[in-house]
Amino acid sequence: AGQDPPKNKRPKEQGENRIKPTNKKVKPKIPKIKDRDSADSTPKTQSIMMQVMEKGRFQKPAATLSLMAGQTVELRCKGNQIAWSYPAYLDTFKDSRLSVKQHERYGQLTLVNSTAADTGEFSCWGQLCNGYICRRDEAKTGSTYIFFTEKGELFVPSPSYFDVVYLNPDRQAVVPCRVTVLSAKVTLHREFPAKEIPANGTDIVYDMKRGFVYLQPHSDHQGVVYCKAEAGGKSQISIKYQLLYVEVPSGPPSTTILASSNKVKGGDDISVLCTVLGEPDVEVEFRWIFPGQKDERPVVIQDTWRLIHRGHGHTTRISQSIITVEDFETIDAGYYICTAQNLRGQTTVATTVELS
Structure with a gap:
């Protein structure tokens, strides 16, 4: 009634x-x-994500899940245009254990024969599409962080035995020792002098989804470190991480250009060097414009890079491109222009070489 x-x-x-x-x-x-x-x-x-359980049951996954390695995981997200994000490890090797499908009313992610290395964030979101251009629908998302527990693996396995972490003064740095057991106690240690580095919550914090986060890195933090995990009466040590402090601020390449000589006699050889000092892990691409280019004048261009240490252990990447012209002629006189480009922008520098 x-x-x-x-x-x-x-x-x-x-x-x-x-x-x-x-x-x-x-x-x-x-x-x-x-x-x-x-x-x-x-x-x-409300999350749009559901986990498919045994016998066709569904349940909303918690923010974190702990599963035994070997289990099959099936996640579904409601919507007809679903995009997915999952641990990069699964993408790196185009892993056949992972399947992502779009059905009429939902997106489906299936992972079979799971391993400790699959530990990480699995997320989905709806897309608002206009033709081929799509944007993320923030109102329709879902995610869960899955710990895949495997016997003898307290840490998420790493593809290498040693890794480098760059410390930039203007952004956080992460020592990525993540665990596969939610209840594990994790500590950070310096190799030499041997001591535990406290994660005090002000300089360094531990985030189980990322690792040890250096909130404001500085040069005192550099050195070799490793992590130690303890769970269920067992302990394990991670791979080692070399922490290198970066001196150069991020931005477009800091570029200089120098000719072996700005006045050259006919028949001499000339070389022009373009140099960039930058962040250790930021690649630089070089492009040259030179006077004899339109006449298809043969030149030799060689690109190299290396890491250099500059006082107080500061680490910088020096990238160089050298253009060499043999048997200098009239058509070789003029501007030699070098453009250096990285992900944050480009810088162009020039110098003149004249026939004396």
């Missing part, structure tokens, strides 16, 4: 709208828009 009055009220409102559509067009729309807003706001807090 308690449900009858609302049922009776709704048809009346609809009837009124039909009788006087012109006068009341605006008024009924206002509550409707509010209803839509409130309906739209709920997905922002």
